[in-house]
Amino acid sequence: MSDTIIKVSRNTDSAPKSSLSTQTVAFSHYNNISAQLPVRPDTKEVVANDIKAQATQCLDNIKAIVESIDHTMNDVIKINIFLKNIADLEAVDKIYAAFFQGYLPTRTVVAVAALPMDDALVQMDAIISNGEGTHPQEPCDLVKVESNTDNAPNNPASTQTVAFSHYNNISAQLPIDPKTDAIVAGGIKEQMQQCLTNIKAILESIDVPFDDIVKINISLINLSDIDTVNEVYSTFFPDSAIARTVGYVPARTVTVASGLPMDALVQVDAVVSHGDGTPPQEIEDRHGIVIKANNTDNAPKSSLSTQTVAFSHYNHLSAQLPIDAKTGETVAGDVKAQAEQCLKNIKAIVESIDHVMDDIVKVTIQLKDIKDIDAINEVYKTFFNSDLPARTVIGVSAIPMDALVQIDAVLSNAEGTPPAV
Template sequence: MSNYNAISAKNIANAPQGKGVYSQSVAFSHYNNLSAQLPVDPKSGELVAGGVKEQAGQCFNNIKAILESINHVMDDIVRVTVFVKNISDINAVDEVFVPFFPGYLPARTVLAVAVLPMGALVQIEALVSHGEGTIPNAPQTGDLVKVARNTQNAPRNSVSTQTVAFSHYNNISAQLPIDPTTGEIVAGGIKEQMGQCFNNIKAILESIDHVMDDIVRVTLFVKNIPDIEIAKEVFTTFFTGYMPALTAVVASALPEDALVQIEAVVSHGDGTPPQAPEDTRNIVIKANNTDNAPQSAGSQTVAFSHYNHISAQLPVDAKTGEMVTGGIKQQADQCLKNIKAIVESVDHVMGDVVKINIALKNIEDIDAVDEIYTTFFPGGIPARRIIGVSALPGDALIQIDAVVSNAEGTPPAA
């Protein structure tokens, strides 16, 4: 196994600590997964004084401190996700955001959620390129480059790039249901808006010689909980070969007062230079499902290259198809058991997980969740994100999805 990538988890004193429950940065292969950063002063452990601008600045300063500790810079970020309490604060956040990226603009997702930990007004997470890789004592192609691109056939945004590729993944900025010819939200309801979001993603993919079936993960951000099932139905109509991993999140508000926004992670088999296309373009997507976890509209796990993407898990018992009884601890336990069953079905273990995303109906349940969480992750290794949402499918209290390392990679097509 000496020639395999290894998980590299790190914490520093210059950014807020995770109380041993999560790591600030978890690198694997050519990506670093950073835990979502709250506007916490690492010296005091408290939220910084001021409004959303001061809080956004602290979030970015925390991210910058983490990156500098691992010999990276802000321009190594390929995707930023901004969670705000109030959607009206986006313009103020943008004023802070732009100066941190003088070289180029990463892919980006922005949404408002019901509540954030500690009562924060903003929380920001970042996905970072890691050109040197994580094979122990064996730096890889450190000169890999990002390829950031835009097309006129999809909506343009002055503070983000439509797609940023690095190594074997493309990261697509979350797409709103905007007609690129008019710059306006399309008429109609959730179905029409879903269709426009996916058409925008399709246009971006075609501009970089990719297709919809190259998508490995889709995240639906939906304004109204009743629309989630409709959104999932529309989702299935856009994929002909297989179903990507899928997560659906209820947003309290979306930019432009949209009903839905869609984010996509895309395989990039040809890699970014100096990887030679003829050497790598045949890496394949491997989707898998097991009867030991609940079935859903998306594949339970989709592996590509050195990552596995796990669909969001609700606290549903796979045998009965019903929500488990009990409170938040029982539900958190069931979500993590479902993830464990999926991970084990592809010959991996929970120690291979590099990132966990948690949506909670009640943000005050964090401590109770952590009591269960630490039994699955005693080393506190994965990076983590927690948001509070107004509702979850089935009136669940919690939903969890995961990104898992895949040391063996996926093979070239025969």
């Protein structure tokens, strides 16, 4: 019998199915859940044009998937909420907390330009803990560790950081001064500084170095602000002498949002390696796990991000634009040609670390025009040979380099990182 950890892909009739994604893909100690639209599984139609009803349906679908694999909503580590109108967040929050008991997961909320179904006002995806692991791992009663600090803004709808096994997920940080609970004065520079300062404060509160971040997600309102964002970003990374020596920066995705909570110009969330693990992992089993960052010349490189960062049993990939690595330019052609280039770049990165595309557990696709999804799907399926990953698709008003599409991915990493766990 092989001792290679196996990816487990599952669907239930109790939630909407898709021929282009798997509802939940488990690997090791996490499950990745595809974005759920407010669609009833029996009628396959969007529920009434009411934000509360639609948010309830999204969460009902997530709950059905979670329960179909013998988990509960309290196993949810992270929720991403994509709204057509950021003003609807208040209504969503009125029903949101009722789905959890005594605990709220980390959370990111953005308004986007479009969702895959015209009548949808909201879409949600999720990550859940998976203490039983996947074959041949033995079930382990790992403990989820939630934490908040007064040195960063507290939100009644989310927990600042939730650790499980060897990862922490950090809630999206707005540019809020925790002393005043207000957006900081100034423009995009000051707001970006505050977002990253808040993340740093959260990590310091749990004794985790800033350079343990493996993936950063930046949502900003104006793509024209990206140069200023990058200037600030470069003052935070690399943070430590060791990271500066090797030039380490995390994987990264930039999303242009149509709206953010509190009318912010930018927000930032993060995925963080957690070498200490969570109880009952023993001290001798949980020290010294190494972050492995990798770039290949066969995909576009950036001084601001690493193409793929592996830690323990996952790799996090930076968002890939439709750039030809040889020319550094966006490929010629329509959205189909651009999607193919994005996926070729992902494939080149995946193969450079001795993996295959079917090791991918989650894909997120950003489209300049949501109507291009059919063309994207024609290309998309050809890159996989077995069960398709979990997937999220959103429409955005702009993409870096004036691209029509951008794609990022999370990859299973059965070999782990030294010392393998």
